[in-house]
Amino acid sequence: MPLSPAIAVERLVKIYKKVPAVDGISFAIAPGTITGLLGGNGAGKTTTIAMIMGLITPTSGRVTVLGAQMPDQRYRVLQRMNFESPYVEMPMRLTIRQNLTVFGMLYGVHDLPERIEELADVLDLSALLDRPTGKLSAGQKTRVSLAKALLNSPELLLLDEPTASLDPDTADWVRTRLERYCRDRRATILLASHNMNEVERLCERVIIMKQGRIEDDDTPARLLSRYGRRTLEEVFLDVARRRDEAREAVQ
Amino acid sequence: MSAYPDSAQAFSPRRVAAMMLRYWYLLRSSWPRLIELIYWPTVQMITWGFLQVYVMQNAGFFARAGGTLIGAVLLWDILFRGQIGFSVSFLEEMWARNIGNLMMSPLRPFEFVLALMAMSIVRLSIGVIPVTVLAFLFFGFNLYGLGLALVAFFLNLMLTSWAVGIFVSGLVLRNGLGAENLAWSIMFLFMPLTCVYYPVSTLPVWLQPAAWALPPTYVFEGMRALLIEHTFRADLMLDALALNVVFFAAGVFGFLTLLRAARRNGSLMQTGE
Numbered sequence: 001m002p003l004s005p006a007i008a009v010e011r012l013v014k015i016y017k018k019v020p021a022v023d024g025i026s027f028a029i030a031p032g033t034i035t036g037l038l039g040g041n042g043a044g045k046t047t048t049i050a051m052i053m054g055l056i057t058p059t060s061g062r063v064t065v066l067g068a069q070m071p072d073q074r075y076r077v078l079q080r081m082n083f084e085s086p087y088v089e090m091p092m093r094l095t096i097r098q099n100l101t102v103f104g105m106l107y108g109v110h111d112l113p114e115r116i117e118e119l120a121d122v123l124d125l126s127a128l129l130d131r132p133t134g135k136l137s138a139g140q141k142t143r144v145s146l147a148k149a150l151l152n153s154p155e156l157l158l159l160d161e162p163t164a165s166l167d168p169d170t171a172d173w174v175r176t177r178l179e180r181y182c183r184d185r186r187a188t189i190l191l192a193s194h195n196m197n198e199v200e201r202l203c204e205r206v207i208i209m210k211q212g213r214i215e216d217d218d219t220p221a222r223l224l225s226r227y228g229r230r231t232l233e234e235v236f237l238d239v240a241r242r243r244d245e246a247r248e249a250v251q
Numbered sequence: 252m253s254a255y256p257d258s259a260q261a262f263s264p265r266r267v268a269a270m271m272l273r274y275w276y277l278l279r280s281s282w283p284r285l286i287e288l289i290y291w292p293t294v295q296m297i298t299w300g301f302l303q304v305y306v307m308q309n310a311g312f313f314a315r316a317g318g319t320l321i322g323a324v325l326l327w328d329i330l331f332r333g334q335i336g337f338s339v340s341f342l343e344e345m346w347a348r349n350i351g352n353l354m355m356s357p358l359r360p361f362e363f364v365l366a367l368m369a370m371s372i373v374r375l376s377i378g379v380i381p382v383t384v385l386a387f388l389f390f391g392f393n394l395y396g397l398g399l400a401l402v403a404f405f406l407n408l409m410l411t412s413w414a415v416g417i418f419v420s421g422l423v424l425r426n427g428l429g430a431e432n433l434a435w436s437i438m439f440l441f442m443p444l445t446c447v448y449y450p451v452s453t454l455p456v457w458l459q460p461a462a463w464a465l466p467p468t469y470v471f472e473g474m475r476a477l478l479i480e481h482t483f484r485a486d487l488m489l490d491a492l493a494l495n496v497v498f499f500a501a502g503v504f505g506f507l508t509l510l511r512a513a514r515r516n517g518s519l520m521q522t523g524e
Contacts, residue, residue, distance in 0.1 A: 016517065050520050053355050057514040071514060075261075078357045087520050088351035091277065091343070098276045105269030106356040132280070148352070 004067065006031040006156050006188035007052060012061035014047050014212075021047045023212035024061070029190060029205075031155075034182055036203035037192040038236060044212040045192035046087065049158050052190070053083055066156060077156075079107055084149040085160035089141075092134030096125060096144050099133055100151060107152035119147045123177065139170040146174065153185060160192045171195075175202055196233040206232065208239050215239045266358050270366030274340050275373070288378035292328045296382050299324040300390045319478050320448065321392040325383060326404055326474055327447045330467055331438050332378050333412030334419075336371030338434035341420040345428055354519050360510060364503070367420070368413050400477050403488040404470050410495035411466045412438075414502035421509030425518055447471050466494040 005028035014022040022044040029035050037045045050056040052063055054071035062069065068076040090099045097116060104112040120126045123143045128136065133144055142162070149157060162178070163171035175198060182189050193199050199206055200220050208216040208223075216223065216239060220232055227235045278284055299320050306320075344350045353363065383394045394401060419437055422430045444458070445467040451459055462468045469491035476484045513519050 014517075046520070047517070050517065055351060055354055055514065055519045056517045057511070075357060075359065078355065083355055085351065087348075088355075089348040090352070091273070091347040091349050093280045094273070094276050098273075102269050102273040102276075103352070103356065105272070106266050106353075106358050108263070108265065108357070 003031050005029055005064075006033075006066060007190060008062075008064040009048070009052070010062040010064075012048070012051060012063060013059045014044075014051060014056065015059045020212050022051070022058075025209070025212070025214050026061075027207055027214065027217060029188060031188050032182075032186045033205065034178075034189040034191060034203050036199035036206045037190060037209060038194065038196070038199050038206055038232070039192075039209035040194055040240060042211070043209040045209055046085070046160055047212075048209070049083070049085070049160050049190065049192050053081075053158055054078075079152060080154060081156040081158065082107075082149045082152055082154040083158040083160070084142075084145045084162055085158075086164050087160070090133045090144055090148060093132055095130050095132055096120075096136075096147070097129045099144065100147060103148050104151050109152055115151065116147075119150060123147050123150075138165050139167065142166055142170070142174065146177065150181060155185075155187055157181075157187055157189045158192075159189060161195075162191065162193070163195060163198055171198070178202065196231065196236055200232045208236065210239065215242075262359070262362065263357075266362045267366045267369070270358065270363060271369055271373075274343070274366070274370045277343060278374070278377075285377065288332075288374055289381055292332065292378050292382040293385060295324050295328060296321065296386050297389065300386065300392075304390065318392045319475055321386055321390055322394070322397075322474050322478055323447050323471060325379070325386060325392075325394050326408060326470060327442075328379055328382070329375065329405060330408040330412050330441075330445075330470075332375050333371050333409050334416045334438050335434070336374035336378075337367050337413055337416030338419055339374070340367050340370045341416070342423065342428075342431060342434060345423060345431075350424070351519055360507065361503075364417055364420075364506070367416070371412065371416065372409070397474075397477060400473070400483050403485075404474060407466055407470050407488060407491040407495055410492075410499055414495065414498040415441075417499075417502040418505045421506035424506075424513045425509040425516070427518060441465060441467060444468070445471060450475060464494070466491040466498060469494070 007029040009028070010026050012022055012025050013020065025044075025048065037048065039045050047056060051058050052065060052070065054074035057071055064070070066077040066080055068074065094102070100116045100119070101112060104115065109115050116129070117126070120129050123146060125140070125143055125147060128140060133141065136144065146162070149159070159178075163174050166174065178189065179202060181187060191199065191202060204219060206218065206220055206223060207214055218226070223232065223235050224230065227238050229235050229238065344353060386392045386394065397404070415437060419434050422433060444462045445465050446454065446462055451462050451468060451472060454462055469487040473484045473487040476482050476487070
């Protein structure tokens with residue numbers, strides 16, 4: 001019997017003041033997989049992720065996460081999921097340890113001091129634990145956000161541009177930790193990004209969005225083969241320009 | 252390592268404690284925040300205290316009404332600082348861009364509100380208790396001498412301050428930090444109508460029903476009855492309590508409606524201006 005999907009999105013629509021941000025998308029994500037949500041600015045990735053998290057109510061359509069319908073049944077599953085996004089931050093005046101303590105209590109984490117030490121060790125934050133979060137570098141802050149996202153050992157992790165504003169070395173370091181976490185925990189990750197290398201490396205499936213719609217949806221290998229390209233970046237440019245060329249042809 | 256099995260429960264005292272701990276860490280880390288809690292109540296009390304000394308020396312009525320001005324100042328501070336204490340804790344989340352983290356966590360809206368209410372009492376205690384001691388030392392006014400009446404005054408004023416704080420927090424959630432000024436100014440809208448420093452009979456007759464529609468009016472009238480006529484007006488306190496139940500329910504309803512609107516409009520992801 002096939003496992004029920006970790007995330008199921010059906011005919012999802014979000015309209016802001018008559019402008020569709022997400023325009024009737026549907027997809028299902030199998031548990032234990034890493035899926036990339038690829039798209040340029042304004043493609044609808046962040047809005048889609050926010051609807052999956054229950055932070056935004058859809059105009060129409062349906063989102064089911066770990067068997068619960070969002071946003072109405074979100075409290076059934078929020079303790080089993082977590083997220084990281086550049087649109088939210090951790091309180092700056094609190095130290096890393098204080099921030100992780102507060103969020104650990106909110107998520108009902110067992111043996112919290114030990115869990116914080118364990119994550120600090122894995123994410124190379126041990127020496128910084130008692131430093132105010134506001135006094136950290138961008139890379140250190142991203143690692144703290146990641147620690148918060150992993151605090152409750154979530155079955156489902158939603159990541160919105162997890163390596164934005166990081167140097168290539170730190171970004172690579174973060175990707176390695178994410179790969180390891182997904183493998184060890186058998187967690188599901190949905191990753192929104194416009195970093196093609198990141199998606200190509202981490203994801204076994206890629207959903208390409210443009211102007212609120214799904215333009216393509218396949219494994220990286222099959223996308224490369226179908227478009228006859230060597231990198232996902234070239235595929236992405238093909239997809240982006242196809243619509244523009246069609247529009248120009250109509251005009 | 253894993254989540255507690257009870258973390259999906261409808262109410263968790265641990266989540267409320269987590270939020271209180273978060274605000275306590277913040278207060279502890281910032282001495283300007285602590286100073287600010289005490290500064291304004293002290294300035295208010297000293298200014299009005301000396302004014303009272305002056306009028307008591309020059310007017311027969313006020314000589315009999317000893318303590319009404321300082322009493323009014325201290326009770327007004329409970330009302331105003333109670334609401335500010337609630338609203339500032341909430342605004343800290345907006346300023347820190349942390350509201351998305353909280354809304355995405357298992358924290359329920361009413362647990363969040365409970366934590367904010369508890370923190371408003373903590374902040375109020377830090378600000379007002381030292382000032383009540385100063386009022387005794389400087390002007391011989393003992394607020395605690397009001398006894399059980401003070402409990403009734405305090406309960407009613409706090410309920411009003413929370414009702415207003417909850418509603419304003421909903422407005423800020425829905426409209427972003429552009430609505431922040433409301434948190435600082437809304438209580439001053441109540442000030443002339445709640446008759447903090449003068450009896451309701453001072454107002455024009457047509458305005459008096461509006462004054463009696465506000466719970467704090469009953470508290471300030473009750474305080475004057477106690478200090479001038481030495482009578483505790485339980486009827487006024489019960490009327491205030493009944494009105495407060497309506498105000499509090501309206502505040503919670505407004506907050507939940509505005510939170511739903513914020514989810515519809517995507518405001519929880521964009522908490523700037």
